[in-house]
Amino acid sequence: MPELPEVETVANGVHARVHGQTIQSIWTSNKPQTFKSTPEVISETLTGSRIERVHRVGKTIVVDLKRSGMEAQFLVHLGMTGRLLVSEPDVPIPPHTHAVLSLSGGRELRFVDARRFGRLSVLTTHEEDDQPYSGPGKEPLLISPPDFIALFRGRKTPIKAALLNQSLLHGVGNIYADEGLFRAGIRPKRQAGRLTRAELGRLREALITVLKHAIELGGSSVSDYVDADGVRGFFQLEHRVYMRTGQPCLVCSTPIKKIVVGGRSTHFCPVCQQ
Numbered sequence: 001m002p003e004l005p006e007v008e009t010v011a012n013g014v015h016a017r018v019h020g021q022t023i024q025s026i027w028t029s030n031k032p033q034t035f036k037s038t039p040e041v042i043s044e045t046l047t048g049s050r051i052e053r054v055h056r057v058g059k060t061i062v063v064d065l066k067r068s069g070m071e072a073q074f075l076v077h078l079g080m081t082g083r084l085l086v087s088e089p090d091v092p093i094p095p096h097t098h099a100v101l102s103l104s105g106g107r108e109l110r111f112v113d114a115r116r117f118g119r120l121s122v123l124t125t126h127e128e129d130d131q132p133y134s135g136p137g138k139e140p141l142l143i144s145p146p147d148f149i150a151l152f153r154g155r156k157t158p159i160k161a162a163l164l165n166q167s168l169l170h171g172v173g174n175i176y177a178d179e180g181l182f183r184a185g186i187r188p189k190r191q192a193g194r195l196t197r198a199e200l201g202r203l204r205e206a207l208i209t210v211l212k213h214a215i216e217l218g219g220s221s222v223s224d225y226v227d228a229d230g231v232r233g234f235f236q237l238e239h240r241v242y243m244r245t246g247q248p249c250l251v252c253s254t255p256i257k258k259i260v261v262g263g264r265s266t267h268f269c270p271v272c273q274q
């Protein structure tokens with residue numbers, strides 16, 4: 001499952017290649033799971049629209065569209081296996097392709113998704129009451145320290161589970177929750193509402209640092225991702241605890257432990273994290 005850095009990497013890569021171009025036509029597979037808006041509505045909204053910007057909100061890729069007074073957003077959720085590829089039209093369409101947008105620059109933007117947990121939808125934003133897509137929770141890279149602390153007030157769940165709750169903070173998944181808690185020195189099972197302000201302040205900074213670092217590393221593999229097949233190279237990111245069960249902690253050499261919190265495997269150092 002791609003997390004915030006992977007989604008941001010893809011969004012930035014796609015933006016660099018397609019912004020300013022007009023969608024001339026669209027083909028859709030019409031598989032019901034994939035289309036949260038109907039293929040007809042998506043086709044009607046996208047055809048003839050100019051791509052103003054491609055960016056990330058939470059774990060969703062948002063394509064801002066404009067067409068003669070109408071503004072809309074095309075939302076792409078990658079799910080488990082979704083990929084957004086910018087391809088030359090003569091490159092064969094891969095299996096499990098669900099949407100092909102033909103662009104004025106001559107290339108195609110393709111959505112490919114083998115397991116079909118990904119979702120495509122549109123949102124019109126031209127009416128006065130319409131709000132642009134803001135995601136299910138707060139943005140981890142932008143949230144202020146007081147707002148971050150307030151998110152966890154009174155919560156009885158373990159902090160690890162609270163970090164994965166997308167309606168609180170969106171975009172953080174299993175990898176960056178574990179890595180953020182390690183860097184902040186906090187045990188994953190601690191009750192979220194009982195963490196001190198200082199601990200939550202450290203956690204916010206640790207999350208921002210690890211997410212930004214991952215975005216920087218991801219940036220180097222963007223062209224591979226967009227032009228070919230997958231987040232190749234991205235996992236060069238050096239995890240300090242995630243999937244390092246039994247290996248020595250990079251700070252104190254104690255073996256990294258694995259436990260289950262909220263149904264998810266969780267990795268931590270029993271000495272560095274208290």
Ligand SMILES: [Zn+2]
Nearest residue numbers: 249252269272
């Ligand atoms: Zn340690």
